[in-house]
Amino acid sequence: MVRVLSTAGIVIGITLAVERLGPKIGGALAGLPIVIGPAFFFIVRDHSVAFSANAAAASLISLTATQAFLIGYIAVAAKSRAAIFAATLAWVVCAWVLSWIPPSPWTGLLIFLPAMIAVRFCSRRFLRPFTPGRARGTLTLLVVRGVAAGLLVAGVTAASWRLGSVWAGLLISYPIGLTVIAMTIHHRSGAAMVISTLRAVILGVLSPVAFTFVLAVLLEPLGAVLSFFLALIAGVLATAGLINVQRTGASA
Template sequence: METVFLDVVWSALAVRMAATALVVVLVSWSVGAFGPLIGGALAGLPMVLGPGFYFLSQQFPADYVQQAATYAVYSLSATQLFLLLIILCAPNLSPWRTLLCAVAGWAVAALLLSFMPVQPVLGLALFIAVTAFSLRASRRLAGMKGTSKAKAGWGLLIFRGALAGLLVAIVTTSSSLLGPSLSGLIMAFPIGYTVVAVTIHQTLGAASLVATLRSALWGTGSLAGFCSTLALVFTYMHWLPALLLAAAVSIAITLLLVFRPWARRG
């Protein structure tokens, strides 16, 4: 039993490290190659939450996973506030001070949301409301102009991606011991956005960061679609079709955001 547990832990660490590193590298590269709209939308793909919930589904009963997915939706509301704080602080603060303010805001919001009932529809409604508020509150910075700095090299992007992967692997693996509510809240901690934000802020400047994260406010809707779908269907379906359905919903939302012009207007 102990050997099986260790195998699961190490495989979870490896997959989550790789997924998070891929998100960071992909988003950072796509911002420079295709612009902030595409980069922000791609940041919403469940490349971290997908593997995380796969491992939860292998270790825990359906009710546990359903509750964790519900609290992940709540956590994504805190993520929207996290992104909003970065957008508002980035023009005036250093990358690390900006990040500190955002993480503190996320922690306070997540603590309050941990007392919410296990209601996926309520979580989704709250997410939509917080997203609308965040888009409106950040609208004055939508046309922010600035001079981009030199782009980071691939070596630096991969190093930062690997570091983010290590952090998320440790957090999400440990969170499975904390119960479904804390597991879901911590699973959806925006570690990918954290490293992406610092990387873009340092290498491309505050203007590119603001544009990217305003797009990411829309892009997080893909994660909300993934978690909401899981929360609604997981106790009624086998784990594999449930995960595939949630992933399909998330990808459909991402494609819609990339190709629909209203997402550009924010």
């Protein structure tokens, strides 16, 4: 219950912040490790350092599939509110291919960075003008989706003994938090808003990349507590840097 409610609360809070702060800053916030962070708290607590480091490296590699998820949603969002199916299919195909790569934090970085640049470039053609406005609808669906995100974290972390480190890491990186955020913004604020937000998230994913990279590299030399704390700091600093860049660009 703690795993479900803690994750759900974080996802719901970030989603509401995204709606209120606009696509650029909101997109940077949406990239925070809002699911990976709580999930790895329980992984690190319940498993050995070697298991957790391997899972973190697998998650980092799997974050490239998050870029496939984002471009899949962005490409279909203007045509259908069922864009989540295209995004999920893109993630599944990409994650399956990536699952064959031996987990390594350095390999994960080498794969992720070119993919991020390519997706960011390709996503420009789908941008649409929009006028910021008040979100429509109730919060009921958001709460339901947030609880679903919490259930995924609870299920994967509880089953991690059977899944093994690689598949636990891969499944933890499924963008369930972004699924909640994208579907909620799409439903409440429209296609143009969700496209702009998710395009900002393309860079925002640098936050969980920083988190998983630091965790994978430092777990064995520094131990669970210090490495997890430093990984959280790295993720937050990555997001803070992106927000600062967005604010500087907006005021220039």
